[in-house]
Amino acid sequence: MVGFASARVEKLIREAGAKRVSADAITRLNEVLTDYGMTIAKYAVEVARHSGRKTIKESDIKLASTK
């Protein structure tokens, strides 16, 4: 699954120093970041529920991303 705009992902790769980027490379990084983001978000939702909250707070994301 791809969750972000291709142009944003391409920009990030260019900012990292790339002269040219294949379309497949952009799609692949988009997938990797979407998967990673979903993993963090799912854990953050669990953490918030565990704390009896329905709102995901910054601290939930922080905790989830350092898991």
Added chain:
Amino acid sequence: MVGFASARVEKLIREAGAKRVSADAITRLNEVLTDYGMTIAKYAVEVARHSGRKTIKESDIKLASTK
């Protein structure tokens, strides 16, 4: 640094099961994903250079993201 559209990041958190999401949580996940994406992209650029290429290929991203 924040590299993605807030609406996309929020959508991802909602798809993970969140009922409500704070603005700070969205910003934090955006930062985490931007940093992770930049780390992968920089390593992919190094890998491509090492192979004598100027074009970042899917396999460079794949290798960099499993580092």
